[in-house]
Amino acid sequence: MEKLIAKARWYRLIPLAFITYSLAYLARANFGFGAASGMAADLGITPAMSSLLGSLFFLGYFFFQIPGAHYAAHNSAKRLIFWSLIMWGGLATATGLISNVNLLIIIRFMLGVAESAVMPAMLILLSNWFTKAERSRANTFLILGNPATVLWMSILSGYLVETMGWRWMFILEGLPAIIWAFFWWRLVEDKPAAATWLTEPEKQALADQLHAEQQSLKPVKNYTEAFRSRTVILLSLQYAFWSIGVYGFVMWLPSIIKAAPNMSMIETGWLSSVPYLLAIVGMLGASYFSDKTLNRKVFVWPFLLIGSLAFYGSYVLGTSNFWLSFGLLTLAGGAMYAPYGPFFAIIPEILPRNVAGGAMALINSMGALGSFAGSYLVGYLNGYTGGFGASYIFMAGSLLLAAVFTLLAVKTKPATYQSKLAVNPA
Incomplete structure (x- = not known):
């Protein structure tokens, strides 16, 4: 039965x-491809304004994280994501329709709000559906949407910019979110208890597993106490x-590659996709x-250190060898993405659900x-x-500091909680 529970969750939700x-x-x-093409000339965008527009998204993204999380935890993540899909799809499409840079400023900020x-x-x-040994x-399968999207987006966007x-x-890359919102609403439930495709014993088994994990955590009264945690x-x-x-890497890699001699937008798109192939392998x-070792820290900081060293190596090479420099940028991109799954598994294992x-x-x-600072x-x-x-050098130093903070933040110790019900993923 445990295996049936896992298979249903993995192929229905992930x-x-x-x-x-x-x-x-x-x-x-995809703003990076707009910035690397004729968008700046058409709208009269200066290099400084282009940097601001690329980073404004993250300013809007910053302000609504905690209210959104509170609503998702205490009301409905499903409903929140449904309306977010419609909003960001509309705003992304509107980016292709405007002719005024002031409207573009508003759209970039509001796009961040919609996605925050x-x-x-x-x-x-996902924490409502997957156990500690699976998290x-x-x-990772959630965040794989990041490099996987940039991979195919880089190729598609290069062709779209070149041909259309x-x-x-x-416009064409914004509309799918609006359509997908209605599939999301029909197919997703917030918690296992509402799923019609699980039997009552299956629901109870998963609920017992997740409850036992919560019982092993020290109680924390409120957000204030949690936010003060070292x-x-x-x-x-x-x-x-x-x-x-x-x-900094995602937003400006197309421009970095496009600056090479005789580089077309289609070639830029193909080369921009390469680091994300490595990222997918590293993340998986x-x-x-x-998950096998339940050791999160050792699968975070070494990758960040590798990314830092790769950026520095690319700096040392300069423009003397494009392909070797590009190889180091590919390594940096793959290493930066690899730790996302282990990193976001840390907090649910040290803090209770509330x-x-x-x-x-x-x-x-x-x-x-950080994203605002990096992209700007x-x-x-x-x-x-x-x-x-x-x-x-700026990106190398930032990743080095991130690796150091990981070492300081996360204690390496054997797992104190042992699963009573072995719910193995497919």
């Missing part, structure tokens, strides 16, 4: 979460610096072994600030220096 997060990531990441609750709401939803993998222009790229504070700082590297491997969602939202909101400052440094060396 594809839906993956597609939803993929569409969210598509709406935020998706990540914490999804993590809360890193469940989180940047406006149609935004681990939560350090992980918030860690995620802020980590996100500087990730989003790290999450699998993290505050875990809020703590994850706080950490994610600090990541949004990397673009600013590229424009100010006329090259990419300074931004490589």
